[in-house]
Amino acid sequence: xxxxxxLGLSAKGMEAQGERLRVIAENLANSATTxxxxxxxxxxxxxxxxxxxxxxxxxxxxxxxxxxxxDQSAFPKRYDPSNPAADADGYVKTPNVNSFVEIMDMKEAxxxxxxxxxxxxxxxxxxxxxxDLLR
Amino acid sequence: MSGSSLDVFGxxxxxxxxADQRQAVLAQNIANANTPGYSAKDVTSFRDMLLQQVSGAxxxxxxxxxxxRGTVSTGRSLDGNAVVLDQQLEKVAETDNAHQLAMNLFxxxxxxxxxxxxxx
Numbered sequence: 001x002x003x004x005x006x007l008g009l010s011a012k013g014m015e016a017q018g019e020r021l022r023v024i025a026e027n028l029a030n031s032a033t034t035x036x037x038x039x040x041x042x043x044x045x046x047x048x049x050x051x052x053x054x055x056x057x058x059x060x061x062x063x064x065x066x067x068x069x070x071d072q073s074a075f076p077k078r079y080d081p082s083n084p085a086a087d088a089d090g091y092v093k094t095p096n097v098n099s100f101v102e103i104m105d106m107k108e109a110x111x112x113x114x115x116x117x118x119x120x121x122x123x124x125x126x127x128x129x130x131x132d133l134l135r
Numbered sequence: 136m137s138g139s140s141l142d143v144f145g146x147x148x149x150x151x152x153x154a155d156q157r158q159a160v161l162a163q164n165i166a167n168a169n170t171p172g173y174s175a176k177d178v179t180s181f182r183d184m185l186l187q188q189v190s191g192a193x194x195x196x197x198x199x200x201x202x203x204r205g206t207v208s209t210g211r212s213l214d215g216n217a218v219v220l221d222q223q224l225e226k227v228a229e230t231d232n233a234h235q236l237a238m239n240l241f242x243x244x245x246x247x248x249x250x251x252x253x254x255x
Contacts, residue, residue: 002155
């Protein structure tokens with residue numbers, strides 16, 4: 001373990017949180033995407049699953065996005081007979097995306113991202129101090 | 136270069152190595168702040184590590200901070216993660232201070248040597 005592996009760990013953390021943010025953006029962008037044919041399913045909310053990942057060369061445990069799963073909760077229905085995706089009774093399935101949940105998720109991702117950045121800055125300061133010893 | 140009985144350079148060096156190692160462990164915790172089932176880790180305190188090295192025969196292995204798993208007794212979130220971000224960041228700041236302290240000690244002591252050698 002040295003400072004470079006510490007920086008690598010933080011970078012991996014930031015990468016994972018960035019990926020999470022991308023999925024959140026996807027969900028928010030598609031929060032009104034309905035199906036195209038009558039009775040078809042609309043956009044399904046996605047979630048990321050993180051997993052710790054052992055790096056055997058340095059003995060540290062980084063983080064990675066293991067998979068992007070789909071939220072299997074039920075779709076809310078809205079009465080809108082004129083919509084092309086409406087079923088025989090005139091109901092349209094809307095995405096199971098709750099914008100409040102997404103925003104909260106986004107805040108958490110941001111917080112984790114800044115925490116990783118903070119560690120990186122601190123580590124950099126420590127490295128610099130060590131290098132300064134040569135002066 | 137340990138002229139006196141107090142090996143300042145040796146202790147400072149060990150403290151730097153300890154801070155280095157702790158920083159890596161804390162970075163690990165923070166990177167895994169959203170990993171399901173992950174518990175925060177920490178290294179043994181510098182004092183304990185030094186005592187172990189002084190008393191134990193494992194002097195040759197040098198500074199080796201051992202991982203103490205899941206010592207933090209805070210609650211877990213729903214996904215089984217037990218990393219408290221603020222706590223970890225506080226530890227990062229603490230480690231940074233420890234590093235700075237050791238580094239200043241090193242520098243001052245080296246300065247004293249330089250003075251003794253007459254090179255200001």
